Amino acid sequence: MLFQDTKLLFNLLPNEISLxxxxxxxxxxVKTVPLVYTTNTKTNELTFGLNENILLKDDDCFETFQILDSDYNVIVQDDxxxxxxxxxxxxxxxxxxxKNDLSVIESILVFQSNIQKKINLNSFSNKLRKLFYNIDSPLSKETYxxxxxxxxxxxxxxxQDIEKAVIVIxxxxxxxxxxxxxxxxxxxKKKTKMCGSFLNFQxxxxxxxxRNGGNLNNSNSLLQWKDSTTWLTKVRSLMMNFITLNSYEKDELKTYYNSHGLDYLTYKDRNLNFKINLDSLEEIKRVFLFDNYVINDDTNNITVKSINSLLKDTFExxxxxDVQLLSQDTNEESNENKSTLSNEEEKKIHDFIFESYPTKPKSYAYKVVPSKSDIKINKIILKIAPTLLIxxxxxxxxKKIINKYISDPTVEIIVEVGSDIWSVNxxxxTNxxxxNMMLLFNKN
Known part of the structure; x- marks a missing residue:
């Protein structure tokens, strides 16, 4: 139950939203809700969130879909x-x-990374603004x-540290x-698809x-196990021991994982069984941390950079x-002008956002320029998904990979995980x- 003058916070990741x-x-x-839905292809019924009872059913009529992609774009139809x-x-x-009673909510704050510089009508916030606009809710102008x-x-x-770099990983x-x-x-900014879902995919x-000793050939079911928050994520706690590579010999790994000394590891949960060869497991670990991975499709090859490559690019x-500050705001572009979109509905929403969330003029301008000297690091903020820490x-x-690229041992690494990841938000x-201050920080 919400009370009068409530600020509603949506802490957003591509796979989940914390309310x-x-x-x-x-x-x-309130709750963390997975950003997925499952559809029953026989009845067309939709179920939001992850329902383990559905996922464990031996039935091919259930399909699970993401609501956002990894760039935070809404990829489902408006309905x-x-x-x-x-x-x-x-x-x-x-x-x-x-729809008739949102008066208790003063404003909605949507926190995310990877916000585009121009108005993106497919962002979660702008889809939400559009929905409020269509029902004539004042929140259409109070969603940041x-x-x-x-x-x-x-x-x-x-x-005193303002000119030092803060690195957010x-x-x-x-x-x-x-x-x-x-x-x-x-x-x-650098981004890669090497992530928890990649581990599950591999x-x-x-x-x-x-399932129960028999092969699981149902492709729809297999797709569900690839989802980032389903059963296979639990398997990682046993399968993926992220010790530094080569610190255990393979025979020791067998002992660590499997007392029978086999060349493969097994995991069983309810009626599902999983088995993987030790060599394959080591390959997955090595690729994730150190080796780039090439995805081949019909049109081109996509290189997915390892965590090490991502950090190497960042530090080098x-x-x-560096930032060159100027005396007046002559460099930064304000909100883009009114839209020239041909679609009338999109144009109407675009222009509404432009008018309702004006960019506040700044008293300075800046340019990003090549640095003339070494940039000192203030802090490194490391944000890790809680499910990866299992x-x-x-x-x-x-941290060991990060430390390879830090010449100053006094640089502090701050780890934000779980509820701590949203404490700054x-x-x-709260404060x-x-x-006007909200508009100053708002990104359309």
Whole structure:
């Protein structure tokens, strides 16, 4: 139940959304909801979230789909998105007639990374604004899109360290990325698909999944096990021991994982069985951490960079850039002008967003330029998906890679995981009560 003058917080990742709200400066966590839905192809019924009873059914009529892609774009039709929002308000927040009664909500703050510089009509925030606009809700003008990585970089920066770099590293279920911030300005960003879902994909491709001793040939079911928050994620806690590679000989690995000394590892949960060869497991670990992976399709080859390659690029190329501050705002572009889109409905929503969320003029301008000297690092913020931390030694393995590229041993590495990953967002939402300030941080 929400109370009057509530700020509703949507902490967004491509695979899940964590809901919380602030009333009278008190934060309440509500729930984390997977951004997926399952459809019954026989009845066309939709089920939001992950339902293990459905996933474990030996039936080929269930298919599970993502709502967002790894770039945070909404990839479902507007009617399905509206059904998902209805599920959030009705089943999670318990506002039954929510379209007619949102008066208790003062504003909605959507926190995410990877926000485009121009208005993106496919972003979660803008889809939400469009929905509120269509039902004539005041929240269409009070839904703010905020860069969680930028806020994190600023929260750990003091005035004396403002010109030092803050590096934000995200290793999540749906993507991995790293960004460099100087003076609160993002000077560099790199992104890769090497992530938790990639581990699940590799496990499902290289391992053997069976049900009650028989082969599991149902392609729809297999796709469900590849999902980032289903049964296969639990398998990782046993299968993926992220000790530094080669620190155990293979015979020791057999003993560690499997007392029978076999060349493969097994895992059983309920009526499902999983088996994978030790060599395949070592290959998955090596590719994830150190080797790039090439995906071959009909049109081109896509190189998925390893975690090591992502960080190497960041420390070698990202720290070669600096911010040159200018005296007046002559460099930064304001919100793009009114749309020239041919689709009338898109144009109407685009122009509404442009007018309702104006960019506040700044008293400075800046250019991102090649650095004339070595950029010093203030802090490194490491954000890790909680489900990846069930892998033993995962955090330490990532830290070891980071330390290879740090020449200053005094640089602090701050790890944000679980509820801590949203603490900066909650602090901002609690203390920012001025609309002009909200517009200053808002990204359309």
């Amino acid at each position: 919380s709200y602030i009333t009278n400066n008190n934060k309440q966590f 399905i998105f509206e059904q998902f929002i209805n599920y959030i308000f009705s089943n999670v927040l318990f506002i039954d007639e929510w 899109q905020l860069d969680s990585d930028q806020l994190a970089s600023m929260s750990y920066t003091t005035t 995200n290793i999540q279920e749906s993507f991995s990325s790293s960004s460099v911030y100087i003076n609160g300005i993002e000077t560099y 496990l499902s491709m290289k391992g053997e999944l069976s 190329n990202g720290l070669a850039l 892998i033993p030694h995962f955090e330490n393995s990532i 909650h602090h901002f939402a 920012c009560n001025d609309k």
